[in-house]
Amino acid sequence: xxxxxxxxxxxxxxxxxxxxxxxxxxxxxxxxxxxxxxxxxxxxxxxxxxxxxxxxxxxxxxxxxxxxxxxxxxxxxxxxxxxxxxxxxxxxxxxxxxxxxxxxxxxxxxxxxxxxxxxxxxxxxxxxxxxxxxxxxxxxxxxxxxxxxxxxxxxxxxxxxxxxxxxxxxxxxxxxxxxxxxxxxxxxxxxxxxxxxxxxxxxxxxxxxxxxxxxxxxxxxxxxxxxxxxxxxxxxxxxxxxxxxxxxxxxxxxxxxxxxxxxxxxxxxxxxxxxxxxxxxxxxxxxxxxxxxxxxxxxxxxxxxxxxxxxxxxxxxxxxxx
Amino acid sequence: xxxxxxxxxxxxxxxxxxxxxxxxxxxxxxxxxxxxxxxxxxxxxxxxxxxxxxxxxxxxxxxxxxxxxxxxxxxxxxxxxxxxxxxxxxxxxxxxxxxxxxxxxxxxxxxxxxxxxxxxxxxxxxxxxxxxxxxxxxxxxxxxxxxxxxxxxxxxxxxxxxxxxxxxxxxxxxxxxxxxxxxxxxxxxxxxxxxxxxxxxxxxxxxxxxxxxxxxxxxxxxxxxxxxxxxxxxxxxxxxxxxxxxxxxxxxxxxxxxxxxxxxxxxxxxxxxxxxxxxxxxxxxxxxxxxxxxxx
Numbered sequence: 001x002x003x004x005x006x007x008x009x010x011x012x013x014x015x016x017x018x019x020x021x022x023x024x025x026x027x028x029x030x031x032x033x034x035x036x037x038x039x040x041x042x043x044x045x046x047x048x049x050x051x052x053x054x055x056x057x058x059x060x061x062x063x064x065x066x067x068x069x070x071x072x073x074x075x076x077x078x079x080x081x082x083x084x085x086x087x088x089x090x091x092x093x094x095x096x097x098x099x100x101x102x103x104x105x106x107x108x109x110x111x112x113x114x115x116x117x118x119x120x121x122x123x124x125x126x127x128x129x130x131x132x133x134x135x136x137x138x139x140x141x142x143x144x145x146x147x148x149x150x151x152x153x154x155x156x157x158x159x160x161x162x163x164x165x166x167x168x169x170x171x172x173x174x175x176x177x178x179x180x181x182x183x184x185x186x187x188x189x190x191x192x193x194x195x196x197x198x199x200x201x202x203x204x205x206x207x208x209x210x211x212x213x214x215x216x217x218x219x220x221x222x223x224x225x226x227x228x229x230x231x232x233x234x235x236x237x238x239x240x241x242x243x244x245x246x247x248x249x250x251x252x253x254x255x256x257x258x259x260x261x262x263x264x265x266x267x268x269x270x271x272x273x274x275x276x277x278x279x280x281x282x283x284x285x286x287x288x289x290x291x292x293x294x295x296x297x298x299x300x301x302x303x304x305x306x307x308x309x310x311x312x313x314x315x316x317x318x319x320x321x322x
Numbered sequence: 323x324x325x326x327x328x329x330x331x332x333x334x335x336x337x338x339x340x341x342x343x344x345x346x347x348x349x350x351x352x353x354x355x356x357x358x359x360x361x362x363x364x365x366x367x368x369x370x371x372x373x374x375x376x377x378x379x380x381x382x383x384x385x386x387x388x389x390x391x392x393x394x395x396x397x398x399x400x401x402x403x404x405x406x407x408x409x410x411x412x413x414x415x416x417x418x419x420x421x422x423x424x425x426x427x428x429x430x431x432x433x434x435x436x437x438x439x440x441x442x443x444x445x446x447x448x449x450x451x452x453x454x455x456x457x458x459x460x461x462x463x464x465x466x467x468x469x470x471x472x473x474x475x476x477x478x479x480x481x482x483x484x485x486x487x488x489x490x491x492x493x494x495x496x497x498x499x500x501x502x503x504x505x506x507x508x509x510x511x512x513x514x515x516x517x518x519x520x521x522x523x524x525x526x527x528x529x530x531x532x533x534x535x536x537x538x539x540x541x542x543x544x545x546x547x548x549x550x551x552x553x554x555x556x557x558x559x560x561x562x563x564x565x566x567x568x569x570x571x572x573x574x575x576x577x578x579x580x581x582x583x584x585x586x587x588x589x590x591x592x593x594x595x596x597x598x599x600x601x602x603x604x605x606x607x608x609x610x611x612x613x614x615x616x617x618x
Contacts, residue, residue: 040531044439047431047535051502052447054428058466058499059454065465076468126360129353136354142614143361146368149606151560157581158599160592161371167592169370172387197367250456258458261562265582277460284464285567291464298461309456313449316507 063302069295076284076291083292090296101297104274107188111195111275112256119196120252123203128233130204131211141208144201152198156262159194184272191262191273199255203248210244211237243315250308257305276301368603375596382593397597405580405598406573414559414576416490421497422554426547429502433509434535438521448510451503459500459563466496467567488570496564501557505550512546513539552613556606577602 036044070091073084094101126144130137147155162169163180171177180190214237222232238245260277263269269278276297283294374387381392402408432451436444470486479491486492516539524534540547565579572580581602 036531043530043532044435047435048447051428051432051506052450054495054499055451055454055502058496059457059462060450062462062465062469063457066461069465126357129357134353134357136357140357140361143364145614146607146610147364149556149560149610150603151562151578151606153562153578153581154560154599154602157595158371158603159367160595161374161599162367164592164595167382167387169387197364201364254456254458258460260460264562264566277458280460280463281567284467291468294464298464301458301461305456305458305461309453312456313452316452317445317449 066295066298066302069292070299072292072295074291076289086292090293093293094296094300100274100279103272104276104279107273107275108256108259110188111192111259112253114192114196115199115252115256119199120203120248123200124207124248126200127204127207127211128237131208144204146201147198148201148205150198152195152261153265155194155198156191156265159190163190181266182271187266187272191266195259195262203252206248206251207241207244210241214240243319246311246315250312253308254305257301257308371596371599374593375600377593379591379593387592397593398601401594401598401601404594407577407601409573410575410577410580413490413574414578417493417497417561417565417576418555418558421494421501421558422551424494424498425501425505425554426551428498429505429550430509430540430543430547431535432502432506433513434539436506436510437513437516438531438534438539448507451506453503454500455503463567470568487568488574490574492568493561493565493576496568497558497561501554505554508550509543509546512543516542549613552609556609559605 069083071085071087073086073089074082126140130141134140150158160168160181165171165177165179165182168180170180178186181187218236218240219232222236223229227235258277259275260269260281263273263275263278264281267273269275269282280294280297280301282288283290283297374382375397376394377392378394378396382389385391432447436448467487470492473486475484475486475489475491479489486495520538521534524538529537559576560578561576562578562581565576566582569575569579
């Protein structure tokens with residue numbers, strides 16, 4: 001019973017906040033705009049406009065154009081007037097007569113499942129273990145954090161030492177002849193192991209930061225009430241960490257969707273390593289320039305990611321409003 | 323409540339029937355055993371790379387990779403020369419330094435206004451910036467690529483006299499656009515914690531908004547700016563996708579995206595791969611060890 005009380009007291013506080021905030025905001029903005037001189041107004045406008053325009057130009061405009069172009073056929077060689085409007089034909093083609101699409105989606109889903117089942121829980125678990133003051137805690141943390149600062153491209157490159165057919169560690173020990181990066185039955189899994197090596201530390205970092213922010217008295221109260229450590233984590237800490245939990249979840253989904261680098265380093269996303277992201281890229285920088293078709297693939301990515309972006313924003317901006 | 327927190331051990335000792343005091347002690351060796359095994363497992367790929375980067379190819383070919391010996395430093399010099407690391411590191415500098423400065427400048431402007439003034443659009447703007455950080459970049463590639471191909475650059479901006487595509491300007495702009503969101507978020511949050519009173523007195527003295535930003539806010543923001551600068555250096559240094567697709571000629575590749583080309587050149591020699599990887603890994607690792615205390 002008493003375990004739930006600290007959590008239950010949160011909502012009433014919340015309900016009050018919007019009113020107070022609106023009042024405060026109204027007061028502030030009125031006094032501010034009244035006091036701004038003309039020069040100040042120009043300065044403020046520029047300070048907002050330049051970064052905003054840059055982001056709108058290089059992020060939002062391409063996003064919108066991807067959606068628009070996805071309904072067209074365009075080789076991209078001629079001018080804009082050579083664009084041909086073909087409604088949803090690109091999408092029909094993707095789903096019916098584009099062989100790499102199905103494997104790519106399957107690989108992205110496997111990617112998601114693996115991230116979700118291994119590095120995410122493992123990272124959370126390690127964060128919980130290392131959150132306490134432990135002897136040697138710094139050493140353990142360092143071991144898991146190091147891969148985070150390396151790019152996935154470098155990680156993929158480096159793991160050749162382990163996966164190479166003729167000189168790799170695995171084949172050296174087992175005497176096997178598997179080409180771990182080349183054989184399409186195993187290369188996805190090989191790449192995923194290397195990805196997990198990095199992702200675990202990343203999740204752990206996020207979760208450790210979240211755990212540090214949890215009021216220690218909550219856990220103390222739980223342990224005094226006789227909860228074991230496991231109980232106090234699942235019944236007290238975990239529910240309080242809801243924002244971080246959602247963010248970790250969102251990041252797991254987004255990382256699975258935009259996985260790219262490591263696969264590109266290995267073989268440019270062919271031969272068992274197709275991903276939606278590599279299909280998009282191969283449609284513009286590869287030998288074929290099929291702008292409309294590639295954009296339709298891009299739009300599918302955008303549609304999936306927008307769900308998680310919205311989830312993330314709701315959390316981040318709610319914190320912001322407080 | 324606070325007394326309970328500070329005296330937790332005694333409190334639990336008072337109620338032995340509920341918290342068996344012996345249990346945590348028993349689990350300690352198990353916990354450390356698990357953590358030691360895991361962290362050695364995690365360090366292994368790196369340590370293995372260090373070891374093999376220091377051994378000669380002939381020795382490992384003859385004795386296998388499980389042997390011990392054949393120490394040499396030659397792999398590093400060979401890898402450096404063959405991969406043209408001098409040129410690649412300079413390319414990285416061209417992108418990273420202006421990219422980080424521009425990102426921090428723009429996001430501190432934006433963060434300042436968001437923290438200092440309340441407009442109705444504040445949350446919308448923050449949303450626009452933050453979302454930009456999360457969108458899958460490959461989904462934005464096609465229009466951006468096509469757009470950059472259309473934008474000509476004057477000769478003084480690009481020696482080839484070509485377009486924005488295949489120029490460092492493209493990478494600087496794209497990296498800045500994608501990183502500004504996160505930095506704005508962090509900086510505006512930090513700036514909100516600064517006391518409002520400093521601005522009040524500055525305004526009484528007749529300081530303009532620009533002066534308040536430059537002389538009051540920025541100097542006070544040194545800690546988050548330093549932290550973000552190091553983070554951004556690592557991120558832009560590690561950036562792979564845009565550099566790979568927007569740069570057309572291999573000699574312009576920054577270091578991370580040139581890895582793709584190195585594979586062919588090192589194809590038979592894993593020891594060279596190890597040395598090359600470690601050279602590329604060194605700058606972010608140095609940043610990590612300097613910053614480690616702040617990490618968590």
